[in-house]
Amino acid sequence: MDAPVLHFGAVSVWLGAQSGKYPDGNQVLVHGGDIQVAFDTPQASRDRHALLRDIDLVILGHVHEDHMVALDLMPDAAVLVHEGDVAAARSWEGMKAHYGYAEDTLAGVHQMIVRDFHYAPRPDALPYTDGQTWQLGGGVRVRAQHLPGHTAGHCALVVENEGLAFIGDIDLSGFGPYYGDATSSLADFRQTLKDVAQLDARIWVTSHHKAVITDRAQFERDLARFAARIDQRSELLLERLSEGPMTLDQLVAQGFLYPPAHSAPWTASAEARTLTQHLDELIDQGRVERHGDAYARS
Numbered sequence: 040m041d042a043p044v045l046h047f048g049a050v051s052v053w054l055g056a057q058s059g060k061y062p063d064g065n066q067v068l069v070h071g072g073d074i075q076v077a078f079d080t081p082q083a084s085r086d087r088h089a090l091l092r093d094i095d096l097v098i099l100g101h102v103h104e105d106h107m108v109a110l111d112l113m114p115d116a117a118v119l120v121h122e123g124d125v126a127a128a129r130s131w132e133g134m135k136a137h138y139g140y141a142e143d144t145l146a147g148v149h150q151m152i153v154r155d156f157h158y159a160p161r162p163d164a165l166p167y168t169d170g171q172t173w174q175l176g177g178g179v180r181v182r183a184q185h186l187p188g189h190t191a192g193h194c195a196l197v198v199e200n201e202g203l204a205f206i207g208d209i210d211l212s213g214f215g216p217y218y219g220d221a222t223s224s225l226a227d228f229r230q231t232l233k234d235v236a237q238l239d240a241r242i243w244v245t246s247h248h249k250a251v252i253t254d255r256a257q258f259e260r261d262l263a264r265f266a267a268r269i270d271q272r273s274e275l276l277l278e279r280l281s282e283g284p285m286t287l288d289q290l291v292a293q294g295f296l297y298p299p300a301h302s303a304p305w306t307a308s309a310e311a312r313t314l315t316q317h318l319d320e321l322i323d324q325g326r327v328e329r330h331g332d333a334y335a336r337s
């Protein structure tokens with residue numbers, strides 16, 4: 040069955056299953072007069088890879104397994120990645136540092152992403168920088184806007200002539216922002232949530248869930264709800280610490296982002312990384328104290 044496709048001038052958006060719910064994603068294609076570009080390559084594009092036959096260039100908004108699913112089908116396309124994420128695209132060694140999980144966890148993750156995401160590194164990936172622009176011919180122009188936090192190199196890709204911003208994994212989902220990997224940063228994500236609102240756009244496309252928003256008031260409501268998840272998590276953490284001091288392992292075992300039974304191979308690592316950043320923030324704010332391995336409310 041063909042996925043729904045939406046057209047915005049030179050841009051087409053192929054929706055993944057359930058509006059690109061993970062492990063799928065939404066595929067953005069930009070048709071310049073001279074150059075055909077894909078933003079990321081999720082499962083949705085692998086399922087209909089005839090679409091990708093004419094693609095000259097893949098610009099990755101960031102590196103994660105679900106955004107590079109069809110790269111092995113496009114060996115002749117150039118692959119560009121922000122300099123903060125390019126090492127992760129080039130090799131499994133780079134990807135391991137990007138995730139930053141424990142070594143035995145990484146073995147399971149590698150197995151899973153090869154099996155479920157056709158994971159294949161791109162040693163030929165080239166770096167781009169914040170503010171870089173690409174002229175695709177026919178007045179079609181793309182600009183990268185660095186919006187880190189989800190990963191170190193996460194960018195919005197803005198098709199300036201269409202007022203369309205692909206904002207990737209600032210996905211405005213009910214889950215909220217994800218900053219559970221080694222190169223993720225809660226502090227950067229907080230700034231990014233302010234900066235993304237300043238993009239000069241009237242159409243916003245996310246990789247997952249929301250897919251396409253064409254109304255600024257709606258975008259701002261969704262963004263506010265998404266951003267609020269961060270402080271809600273801090274409140275939840277303070278609530279748990281009201282019951283008494285706890286170690287990081289005890290907090291991880293309770294389930295913070297995910298229910299305790301969540302069984303993805305990376306769950307415990309992502310929980311620990313996320314909790315640590317919230318705990319550090321709360322310590323800086325004087326709301327939590329650390330005594331040895333235990334955290335307590337101040």
Ligand SMILES: [Zn+2]
Nearest residue numbers: 102103189208
């Ligand atoms: Zn991601």
